[in-house]
Amino acid sequence: MTDAVRTHGLFKRYGPQVAVAGVELVVPSGSFAGLVGPNGAGKTTTLSMITGLLRPDGGTAEVDGFHVWRDPVEVKTRIGVLPEGLRLFERLSGRELLLYNGRLRGIPKAQVEERAAELLAVMDLTGAADKLVVDYSTGMRKKIGLAAALLHNPSVLFLDEPFEGVDPVSANTLTDVLRRFTASGSTVIFSSHVMDLVERLCDWVSVMSAGHIVAQGPLADVRGGRSLNQAFLELVGGPRDNGEGLTWLGANPR
Numbered sequence: 001m002t003d004a005v006r007t008h009g010l011f012k013r014y015g016p017q018v019a020v021a022g023v024e025l026v027v028p029s030g031s032f033a034g035l036v037g038p039n040g041a042g043k044t045t046t047l048s049m050i051t052g053l054l055r056p057d058g059g060t061a062e063v064d065g066f067h068v069w070r071d072p073v074e075v076k077t078r079i080g081v082l083p084e085g086l087r088l089f090e091r092l093s094g095r096e097l098l099l100y101n102g103r104l105r106g107i108p109k110a111q112v113e114e115r116a117a118e119l120l121a122v123m124d125l126t127g128a129a130d131k132l133v134v135d136y137s138t139g140m141r142k143k144i145g146l147a148a149a150l151l152h153n154p155s156v157l158f159l160d161e162p163f164e165g166v167d168p169v170s171a172n173t174l175t176d177v178l179r180r181f182t183a184s185g186s187t188v189i190f191s192s193h194v195m196d197l198v199e200r201l202c203d204w205v206s207v208m209s210a211g212h213i214v215a216q217g218p219l220a221d222v223r224g225g226r227s228l229n230q231a232f233l234e235l236v237g238g239p240r241d242n243g244e245g246l247t248w249l250g251a252n253p254r
C-alpha cells in the first residue's frame with residue numbers, strides 16, 4: 001500500500017539557520033502518527049512543507065503517492081490541515097465558517113449543511129454555532145478548526161499541536177473524533193510535546209531533533225520497552241542545563 005506521507009531529503013533553511021536538514025519522514029496509511037521533538041526541532045517547518053504551505057529548498061514530499069509541489073491540487077483535495085497559529089475568518093459564525101469552507105471545497109450546499117450540523121454537534125459547538133469566531137475561546141477555535149479540516153473527509157489529516165490550550169473534556173472530544181477517523185482507514189499526523197498523549201493515541205511515532213528524524217516506526221519499536229518520555233529524552237539528549245547556575249533562584253532572604 002502507498003504510504004500516506006513520504007519525504008526524501010526535505011530541506012529548509014532560514015538565512016544561516018538550517019531548520020530542516022534532509023528529513024526522511026514516513027507515515028503508513030491508516031496510522032495515528034505522532035511527530036515529536038524539542039522546541040525548534042523543525043516539526044512545524046516540516047509539516048508546513050508537506051502541506052504545501054512552505055516551499056522547500058530541497059528534497060521532495062509525497063502524500064498518498066502524489067508529489068506535493070508537482071501535483072498540488074491532487075494533494076490538497078486529499079489533505080485536511082489544522083495549522084499552528086490557526087487563522088480563521090473571525091467575522092463569520094462557526095456555522096458560516098464551515099459552510100464557507102465546504103463551498104470552497106466544492107461540496108454541494110445540502111451536503112455541506114448536513115455535515116456542518118453533524119460536526120458542530122460532535123464538537124459540542126451547536127450552542128455556539130451562530131456566535132462569531134472572534135468570540136470563541138482557544139479550545140472552541142481548535143474544535144471549529146478541526147471541524148473545518150474534516151468537512152471534505154480528507155484521507156490524511158495534519159494537525160500542528162491540536163491539544164494545546166484545550167481543556168480535558170474538549171481534548172476527549174477531539175481524540176474521539178480522531179480515533180473514529182483513523183479507525184476507518186484514514187491517517188492522522190499530529191505534532192505534540194505531550195508524550196503521554198502521543199503514547200496513548202499513536203501507533204506510529206517519528207522523533208525529530210535538530211532538523212533530522214532520529215527515530216521512527218511503530219510506537220512499541222520507538223519506545224523499546226521504555227516509556228516514550230524516557231525514549232524521547234535519550235534520543236534527543238535530555239536536558240542540556242540542570243540549572244546549576246541559578247544559585248540566586250529561591251534564595252530570597254525576606
Ligand SMILES: Nc1ncnc2c1ncn2[C@@H]1O[C@H](COP(=O)(O)OP(=O)(O)OP(=O)(O)O)[C@@H](O)[C@H]1O
Nearest residue numbers: 014017018019037038039040041042043044045046
Ligand atoms: N520564519 C522563520 N524565520 C526564521 N527562522 C525560523 C522561522 N521559522 C522557524 N525558524 C527556525 O527554524 C527552526 C525550526 O523551527 P520550527 O518552528 O519548525 O520548530 P518546531 O519543532 O515546530 O518547534 P516548537 O516545538 O517550538 O513549535 C527553529 O530554529 C526556528 O527558530
